[in-house]
Amino acid sequence: xxxxxxxxxxxxxxxxxxxxxxxxxxxxxxxxxxxxxxxxxxxxxxxxxxxxxxxxxxxxxxxxxxxxxxxxxxxxxxxxxxxxxxxxxxxxxxxxxxxxxxxxxxxxxxxxxxxxxxxxxxxxxxxxxxxxxxxxxxxxxxxxxxxxxxxxxxxxxxxxxxxxxxxxxxxxxxxxxxxxxxxxxxxxxxxxxxxxxxxxxxxxxxxxxxxxxxxxxxxxxxxxxxxxxxxxxxxxxxxxxxxxxxxxxxxxxxxxxxxxxxxxxxxxxxxxxxxxxxxxxxxxxxxxxxxxxxxxxxxxxxxxxxxxxxxxxxxxxxxxxxxxxxxxxxxxxxxxxxxxxxxxxxxxxxxxxxxxxxxxxx
Amino acid sequence: xxxxxxxxxxxxxxxxxxxxxxxxxxxxxxxxxxxxxxxxxxxxxxxxxxxxxxxxxxxxxxxxxxxxxxxxxxxxxxxxxxxxxxxxxxxxxxxxxxxxxxxxxxxxxxxxxxxxxxxxxxxxxxxxxxxxxxxxxxxxxxxxxxxxxxxxxxxxxxxxxxxxxxxxxxxxxxxxxxxxxxxxxxxxxxxxxxxxxxxxxxxxxxxxxxxxxxxxxxxxxxxxxxxxxxxxxxxxxxxxxxxxxxxxxxxxxxxxxxxxxxxxxxxxxxxxxxxxxxxxxxxxxxxxxxxxxxxxxxxxxxxxxxxxxxxxxxxxxxxxxxxxxxxxxxxxxxxxxxxxxxxxxxxxxxxxxxxxxxxxxx
Numbered sequence: 098x099x100x101x102x103x104x105x106x107x108x109x110x111x112x113x114x115x116x117x118x119x120x121x122x123x124x125x126x127x128x129x130x131x132x133x134x135x136x137x138x139x140x141x142x143x144x145x146x147x148x149x150x151x152x153x154x155x156x157x158x159x160x161x162x163x164x165x166x167x168x169x170x171x172x173x174x175x176x177x178x179x180x181x182x183x184x185x186x187x188x189x190x191x192x193x194x195x196x197x198x199x200x201x202x203x204x205x206x207x208x209x210x211x212x213x214x215x216x217x218x219x220x221x222x223x224x225x226x227x228x229x230x231x232x233x234x235x236x237x238x239x240x241x242x243x244x245x246x247x248x249x250x251x252x253x254x255x256x257x258x259x260x261x262x263x264x265x266x267x268x269x270x271x272x273x274x275x276x277x278x279x280x281x282x283x284x285x286x287x288x289x290x291x292x293x294x295x296x297x298x299x300x301x302x303x304x305x306x307x308x309x310x311x312x313x314x315x316x317x318x319x320x321x322x323x324x325x326x327x328x329x330x331x332x333x334x335x336x337x338x339x340x341x342x343x344x345x346x347x348x349x350x351x352x353x354x355x356x357x358x359x360x361x362x363x364x365x366x367x368x369x370x371x372x373x374x375x376x377x378x379x380x381x382x383x384x385x386x387x388x389x390x391x392x393x394x395x396x397x398x399x400x401x402x403x404x405x406x407x408x409x410x411x412x413x414x415x416x417x418x419x420x421x422x423x424x425x426x427x428x429x430x431x432x433x434x435x436x437x438x439x440x441x442x443x444x445x446x447x448x449x450x451x452x453x454x455x456x457x458x459x
Numbered sequence: 460x461x462x463x464x465x466x467x468x469x470x471x472x473x474x475x476x477x478x479x480x481x482x483x484x485x486x487x488x489x490x491x492x493x494x495x496x497x498x499x500x501x502x503x504x505x506x507x508x509x510x511x512x513x514x515x516x517x518x519x520x521x522x523x524x525x526x527x528x529x530x531x532x533x534x535x536x537x538x539x540x541x542x543x544x545x546x547x548x549x550x551x552x553x554x555x556x557x558x559x560x561x562x563x564x565x566x567x568x569x570x571x572x573x574x575x576x577x578x579x580x581x582x583x584x585x586x587x588x589x590x591x592x593x594x595x596x597x598x599x600x601x602x603x604x605x606x607x608x609x610x611x612x613x614x615x616x617x618x619x620x621x622x623x624x625x626x627x628x629x630x631x632x633x634x635x636x637x638x639x640x641x642x643x644x645x646x647x648x649x650x651x652x653x654x655x656x657x658x659x660x661x662x663x664x665x666x667x668x669x670x671x672x673x674x675x676x677x678x679x680x681x682x683x684x685x686x687x688x689x690x691x692x693x694x695x696x697x698x699x700x701x702x703x704x705x706x707x708x709x710x711x712x713x714x715x716x717x718x719x720x721x722x723x724x725x726x727x728x729x730x731x732x733x734x735x736x737x738x739x740x741x742x743x744x745x746x747x748x749x750x751x752x753x754x755x756x757x758x759x760x761x762x763x764x765x766x767x768x769x770x771x772x773x774x775x776x777x778x779x780x781x782x783x784x785x786x787x788x789x790x791x792x793x794x795x796x797x798x799x800x801x802x803x804x805x806x807x808x809x810x811x812x813x814x815x816x817x818x819x820x821x
Binding site: 242256 | 579609782784
């Protein structure tokens with residue numbers, strides 16, 4: 098496996114490349130060919146900034162006369178309008194024009210907020226994703242979903258807005274806390290059951306190497322995840338159909354996140370637990386054998402993910418899932434696996450959903 | 460002139476019709492063929508709601524099982540995130556899903572905010588424009604520019620997001636305060652110098668009829684304005700080029716609005732005064748004869764528009780114009796008339812701009 102790979106996201110005039118490799122942030126070639134502008138603005142957070150902002154600033158300075166940066170507070174709890182407005186304040190305070198290039202340097206929260214800021218600032222400026230967490234590299238930085246949270250629901254206010262480039266430097270994963278590595282692995286694992294059985298076999302076999310941050314194993318995990326995501330997104334940019342399968346585990350997961358208060362569980366942790374619940378629902382619907390549920394649980398445990406759901410009470414789970422973006426006319430829609438490597442969306446009898454919740458909380 | 464006209468905005472899969480006529484709100488056919496959903500939400504303001512919300516609710520009820528409404532405070536001063544959030548709160552509080560259709564019933568502020576809310580809610584739901592002011596009918600409801608204001612600049616946070624239909628019921632203009640009628644006429648007048656000299660001749664001749672709200676004169680003014688706007692927008696949806704000519708008078712106008720505090724001058728009033736200033740700049744640049752400036756001033760006065768600019772001081776004007784969305788790398792870009800019926804964008808020597816400001820404030 099080559100440690101420098103490029104995955105193309107094909108979306109007509111909004112197509113772009115995902116660069117995956119080591120040493121990318123410090124390589125001058127990484128920053129070539131971005132849109133011309135007088136100013137680039139690095140948007141990062143207080144945790145990531147001291148680690149990588151200077152390297153990125155140097156790379157950008159070769160192409161932009163002015164490079165500014167904005168530091169946001171770290172964490173999902175700050176993924177709201179108030180924090181988003183810090184970006185707008187900085188841009189307007191520095192008289193940034195509508196060619197200004199935003200550069201999201203950080204994890205999923207920074208990427209989602211910077212992307213949404215780019216979508217809205219003067220009705221749209223270009224932006225680059227530089228994901229520094231595994232979760233952001235394999236999932237949130239790719240595909241153009243941007244958003245902030247609302248007190249009544251996660252990612253409820255946002256836009257589909259594609260970056261002009263995604264730069265996944267695997268070196269940044271070295272500084273990632275163990276809990277965030279696990280959270281990222283949840284999204285990697287997800288791609289197996291929904292799209293590629295042999296990838297799930299590979300993940301299962303390589304989990305020790307992935308947990309040990311073996312660069313070549315991580316490179317393959319990131320590249321294959323991005324390939325699958327790019328293909329799904331290329332076929333359904335605005336999630337009018339099949340793109341929703343990428344939300345396997347997310348309906349239950351979002352309820353856990355919202356129910357516990359954003360930030361208590363990491364998104365990936367909630368998705369890991371939610372995948373086990375969605376696997377269980379698939380089994381209870383008669384679509385998959387019970388063995389599949391055990392396997393998903395085993396893999397998640399090996400990836401360091403929680404598999405026991407918080408006991409919010411079934412009513413709270415149901416209420417939170419009813420405001421999920423996939424719900425229609427009050428009916429909760431779940432992503433289920435109907436055969437290994439293939440997912441679909443459907444409703445489910447409430448009694449079965451209650452059984453899933455009860456089993457996961459036990 | 461037929462009092463029922465349809466103007467098509469051609470934008471590929473985002474194309475839509477502008478319906479122009481009398482008695483539209485109460486006609487069942489007006490509401491046919493909109494996207495299916497379980498819920499439609501009328502977004503209006505406290506002034507317009509008692510006048511037309513019930514009629515619109517009746518029309519929508521034939522097609523949507525649930526019709527809700529949200530009342531915003533009235534006025535440009537409320538075109539901000541706090542007010543926008545009232546829409547999100549209502550949508551999420553009522554568990555509205557991502558097929559929900561928003562209906563903007565009101566003037567430009569309601570239309571811009573509802574459109575932006577539709578662009579962002581769950582990353583995009585369909586919306587209908589029902590403009591009830593002349594300004595909104597001839598300008599802001601058409602073309603998909605949506606936004607809210609930021610303390611440092613007007614319409615700085617927004618999106619290009621097209622409605623699925625625009626319904627211009629001329630009957631709503633009967634209840635319009637005189638000041639708002641004049642403000643709307645500013646945008647009507649604008650289309651003459653930038654695109655259609657004979658339309659400017661017609662406006663000049665028909666201003667008494669327009670000021671007297673003659674329905675057939677208003678119908679022609681709205682229809683021709685929408686035709687010109689549809690053509691310009693169809694050729695440049697995201698304002699990467701020629702669409703900017705629609706901002707004739709707006710660079711100076713935005714500075715007046717921001718400098719006086721949003722709401723002190725109506726947008727159209729500021730545009731009227733700004734057009735005279737932009738005409739003056741065109742003359743000082745040697746592009747147009749001085750007679751053109753006098754004519755624009757005369758037409759604006761006849762339309763009840765202010766032509767004397769507030770004395771903010773030249774420095775403040777220049778600073779405010781530097782954060783205009785059309786500015787690039789700190790250079791202010793003006794829309795000027797280079798021959799009657801044709802506009803272009805360009806910079807201008809600061810000394811000339813100062814002369815324009817001094818003359819307008821005198």
